[in-house]
Amino acid sequence: MNNSKDDTRWRVSSYSNGDGQCVETAVSADVVGARDTKDLGHGPELWVSSDTWRAFVHAATTSGLTR
Template sequence: MTKKPPKGEWFKSSRSAQANECVEVFLGDDLVGVRDTKDRGQGPELWVTAQQWDAFLAGLTS
């Protein structure tokens, strides 16, 4: 996806503490972004619809 939501806050799990070996997530109104913590601002970002993200999370718990 090329469309991105307005600037917001990226966050990572509180369980990752200060480690930089995890992913960060951006929750927008219609889109959700995922990126590698080590490559903030430089690396690739994956953007999916909120509906796709919900389906992904449901698949993790089933």
């Protein structure tokens, strides 16, 4: 599932400290995209359903993988 478009609005992680070790996300009604900030928009993107993203975030935050 790839929803990448030129008009996609990517958001840098709130945990970003400017050292290039961050993830950007893009959210639409039914899919969420993630990509590495180091690639400056030219690298691979991962797109998953909103339900899958919610399950991932829940698993990461409840297992102590928040940082």
